[in-house]
Amino acid sequence: MNIKKLFMSAMVLAMTLGTANCFAQISKSDLNIGGIYYGQPLSELVRMLGQPEWRKPNFIKFRYGSANIFITPSDSQTTVVAATITGGDNDLKSKAGIGRGATLDEIKAVYGEPDEVSSVGVTYVTDLADGYQYMLNFGIGDHTNHKVHDMFFRRRGKNEPYIKPNPRPIEEPIKAKGTIPAYVTEIPESELNIGGIVPGQNIDYVEQVYNKPGKIDDQGFFKTYNYNDKFVVKAKMNKGFKVMSVGIYEKGLATPSGLTVGMPYANVVKKFGKVNPVKFKGEGVEAKLKGCSDYTYFSGGKQIVFLVDKKDVVQGIRVEELDEQKFIEAKRKKS
Structure with missing residues (x-):
């Protein structure tokens, strides 16, 4: 191998290694599922979805048809910092148009190769200078023939592993609509x-x-x-x-x-x-x-x-x- 070929091979290897840990080109504005978005005022969300079924400090649960929407509020309890949409048929989609039933190929066609693949699905991450990562996840499991069954977005510390929430109501449920005395x-x-x-x-x-x-x-x-x-x-x-x-x-x-x-x-x-x-x-x-x-x-x-x-x-x-x-x-x- 001559010097020129050796140099080019080294450049390709350096570029490959340099991009191996890069994150997909998403931004905080992509943390939006069906109009529920990162930083959204909770008062606006209530106007959209109605009163929640139950709430506690770390989670607020809304119903959308037969689907569940779990919201994590900010420390001030005024804005949305995470949202999980799971269960039941629903027509909610990400800002780029990916929703329940989408295949892995369809996700990749829109977002490219995922930054993370795990048992909770494929995740796209934007690494920002404020010390946090912003994640958009499509729950398809780790089998490529599965389709999207749930979606979530959230912020996490750079060294913080993702643990999927399993919220359970601890407060008395809010009375359902249509039960007025x-x-x-x-x-x-x-x-x-x-x-x-x-x-x-x-x-x-x-x-x-x-x-x-x-x-x-x-x-x-x-x-x-x-x-x-x-x-x-x-x-x-x-x-x-x-x-x-x-x-x-x-x-x-x-x-x-x-x-x-x-x-x-x-x-x-x-x-x-x-x-x-x-x-x-x-x-x-x-x-x-x-x-x-x-x-x-x-x-x-x-x-x-x-x-x-x-x-x-x-x-x-x-x-x-x-x-x-x-x-x-x-x-x-x-x-």
């Missing part, structure tokens, strides 16, 4: 309907009836259909996108009883009775309604909200999934 139910569930749209419908139905909106805010796990800030429908992913709330902010569309924006709140009281108002924050398109009072009526696993100004005129109506914290507060005031 009869004495708190204010209106028939048939009244929780605006313009023919109710929570649980497929978002495609909204588009069939009202055409495409002027604006669609797509955040992965959930979408907002905004019809010029006058009619707003929010949906979350659940084997397709299902309506979670529908609101109106101008005259026109109405409830089955004909209640609509611009009417005196006295019309609502005449139909359903009066309830105690709660503090109204005013977020998103409803920010312009700050200062209004929030009158909420419950029925089944849903609720209807009337936003009423200081002149006792309805400025907004929203039908949505049950807010259990609001229900508990209403129950406390009524008892």
Whole structure:
């Protein structure tokens, strides 16, 4: 072998050794499964998934269809630092489109060769200068013919081995939706309907009836259909996108009883009775309604909200999934 060939062989060997421990080119932004992402505020996650089934300091458990979602909160209990999606059929996917049922070849086609292969699947790691590694794992076991059955992301110390969590509830489970005592139910569930749209419908139905909106805010796990800030429908992913709330902010569309924006709140009281108002924050398109009072009526696993100004005129109506914290507060005031 001449000197030139020897030099080239040495260069190839050096390059091979130099790249053997390099990590895949993923970043913290890739720690995102179905819109659940690293650093996400827990308050936003609750708006997406509803109240958790149970919580303890190290884990919070949510349900998504028949799947379980285990969240590890930050020390301050305000943001997401790890998430595991496991069990049951679900349509949640990573930011790059890998989800339950994907094969190892499909994963590699998107992310390349994994940085780690173990009994818990294949893992992609980004090694950052802050002293931590950020991991994205697809649980397929260590057999190449298996398909993805669970996914997780988390942060770990550089010398910390991964131990798969096996969380078990230790607190009393939160009461499931749809178990409201009869004495708190204010209106028939048939009244929780605006313009023919109710929570649980497929978002495609909204588009069939009202055409495409002027604006669609797509955040992965959930979408907002905004019809010029006058009619707003929010949906979350659940084997397709299902309506979670529908609101109106101008005259026109109405409830089955004909209640609509611009009417005196006295019309609502005449139909359903009066309830105690709660503090109204005013977020998103409803920010312009700050200062209004929030009158909420419950029925089944849903609720209807009337936003009423200081002149006792309805400025907004929203039908949505049950807010259990609001229900508990209403129950406390009524008892």
